[in-house]
Amino acid sequence: MMTLALSFLPLATTANPWLAAAAIGAVVLASTTGEVLTAAAMKSIGDLDLIRARSGMVGAIRSVLTCPLFFAGVFFLAVAFFSLLFALNHFNLSLVAPASASLTLVTNAVAGKIFLKENVDRRRWAAAGLVCIGVYLLAH
Amino acid sequence: MVQHKLLPRQYLILSLVAVCAPLGDSCLSRGMTAMPSISLAHPGALIAAVFTPWIAAGIALLIGFFASYLTALSWADLTFVLPATAFGNVIVALLSRFWLHEAISIERWAGIVLITLGVSFVAQGPSLTQHPAPIAKESLPEETVATGGQR
Numbered sequence: 001m002m003t004l005a006l007s008f009l010p011l012a013t014t015a016n017p018w019l020a021a022a023a024i025g026a027v028v029l030a031s032t033t034g035e036v037l038t039a040a041a042m043k044s045i046g047d048l049d050l051i052r053a054r055s056g057m058v059g060a061i062r063s064v065l066t067c068p069l070f071f072a073g074v075f076f077l078a079v080a081f082f083s084l085l086f087a088l089n090h091f092n093l094s095l096v097a098p099a100s101a102s103l104t105l106v107t108n109a110v111a112g113k114i115f116l117k118e119n120v121d122r123r124r125w126a127a128a129g130l131v132c133i134g135v136y137l138l139a140h
Numbered sequence: 141m142v143q144h145k146l147l148p149r150q151y152l153i154l155s156l157v158a159v160c161a162p163l164g165d166s167c168l169s170r171g172m173t174a175m176p177s178i179s180l181a182h183p184g185a186l187i188a189a190v191f192t193p194w195i196a197a198g199i200a201l202l203i204g205f206f207a208s209y210l211t212a213l214s215w216a217d218l219t220f221v222l223p224a225t226a227f228g229n230v231i232v233a234l235l236s237r238f239w240l241h242e243a244i245s246i247e248r249w250a251g252i253v254l255i256t257l258g259v260s261f262v263a264q265g266p267s268l269t270q271h272p273a274p275i276a277k278e279s280l281p282e283e284t285v286a287t288g289g290q291r
Contacts, residue, residue: 043214048215049150085178097169101226105222108218108219112217112219117269118269119217123264127259131258134252134258138255
């Protein structure tokens with residue numbers, strides 16, 4: 001499905017379209033995994049503002065740093081970050097940034113519904129779609 | 141579904157999320173495009189890139205983004221926070237238009253309109269999905285049953 005979506009992107013503008021697709025795919029996959037894991041971690045910790053009001057900034061930081069799920073999320077976000085640095089160095093910014101940012105919005109909506117059991121109603125699907133196209137147009 | 145109204149402080153956190161991310165990304169791209177090509181055979185060059193000024197500034201902004209992002213995720217859904225984050229791109233585009241006097245093409249104006257529409261859709265809805273509590277509410281302290289967006 002990812003390849004199908006990527007086939008609509010103007011990959012011909014880069015030297016190696018398959019390497020560009022792989023780099024964008026890696027960024028999207030890693031960042032979606034990282035964001036879902038991080039969101040799950042923060043939901044399991046609870047409202048950070050409440051925790052900070054109760055046990056101060058140190059308590060809030062400690063509650064985040066003692067959550068294993070958070071580190072799993074950060075690991076995948078770090079993988080996404082370094083894949084993005086690599087991709088930005090090899091491919092045109094006008095291809096990599098909008099493609100990965102807009103695709104991530106849609107994959108996150110799907111992953112949020114499946115894994116986080118979030119109520120992705122018509123309003124949120126519409127928002128994910130509109131923002132996805134909007135980010136692509138704006139950054140391209 | 142309960143309608144969650146966000147507090148002014150929570151709007152401030154969301155706007156920090158929105159502004160820090162695109163500014164940080166801009167710093168990173170400026171820093172990386174100025175560097176010679178990095179190959180997978182020398183991953184150490186990516187580590188060295190972290191210490192150049194533009195990339196360091198980008199990382200500082202992205203740390204600010206991450207702290208606010210984590211806070212937002214603790215009281216709002218991922219599918220609520222992410223479109224709100226994308227609104228930062230609109231802010232940066234409008235700043236570059238009216239502050240730096242850069243030209244914005246018709247495609248970019250269309251992008252600005254679509255993102256603003258999408259964000260307004262999501263902002264009208266609830267910020268947090270309510271899952272039925274597995275334990276009787278009476279047995280929990282008041283703070284635990286308090287909903288995410290409310291105090």
